[in-house]
Amino acid sequence: MRLNIEHKTWYAYEQQVTLSTQYLRLTPQNSVHQQILSWDLDLPCEATRTLDAYGNVMHVLTLDTPHQQLAIAARGVVEILDDGELAPDPECTLSPLVFLRATPLTLPDAAIRDFALRYWHAEKPLVSLEKLMSELLLKMPYQPGSTLVSDTAAKVFAASSGVCQDHSHVFLACCRSLGIPARYVSGYLYTDNVEHVAMHAWVEAWLDGNWHSFDITNNTRSTRQHLRLAVGVDYLDACPVRGMRLGGGGEDMLAVAAVQQVHAQQ
Secondary structure, eight states: OEEEEEEEEEEEEEEEEEEEEEEEEEEOOOOSSEEEEEEEEEOSSOOEEEEOTTSOEEEEEEEOSOEEEEEEEEEEEEEEOSOOSEEOOOSOOOOGGGGGOOOTTTOOOHHHHHHHHHTOOTTOHHHHHHHHHHHHHHHSOBOTTSSOTTOOHHHHHHHTOBOHHHHHHHHHHHHHHTTOOEEEEEEEEOOSOTTSOSEEEEEEEEETTEEEEEBTTTTBSOOTTEEEEEEESSHHHHOSEEEEEEEOOSEEEEEEEEEEEOOOOO
């Protein structure tokens, strides 16, 4: 499947910002699952490209002149090559054990630990996590606008609703409470379901020497309609745009992404 991606982010500030730095994880990498045919970033000035600690391509964008608006765009064409049941590893030499670490966003409470243990059978780890994924979606139906990006796994689990980020954080908390390394994945999803946005998040869990994908929001392990951008221990490590600034007062932010299938020429 060939996908065309358009992703734009706008910031508008009440007052002038004197200095801002944005960390952009907006550039996918080639793997056995995806081949990048073209990819461009449209930025207000040149950014420094590097790899972060998790092997993600990261651009550091620094604006040191006063500004009240900021526009960032990413676009490209990607070929999705296989079903992606076993997730390819990014350019990262970290041990999977790094992804056992709980974070403030993924710290399991007693309710999450009990929920994970309810469906865990050590002799059938993959089947257990598939069941856990299905039951978590039943427990937390997809409900846009019901949570904030700062909400923790414990909070959204108690509220029994959320979006892909929340599903992923709770699933990460469950896996890590069971002693299973698991990491957050950010990217894009091609879907006909208008309720689901193109920007997406899912989880990869380390079992039997491989990373296995779990898209909790769609109750699937297949990632044949997914384009991976970045991985991390939680949303803050893998989100497409994250930054800091001096000045500016309040801000308005709008992010829009579109993923369309590119059909072969007749």
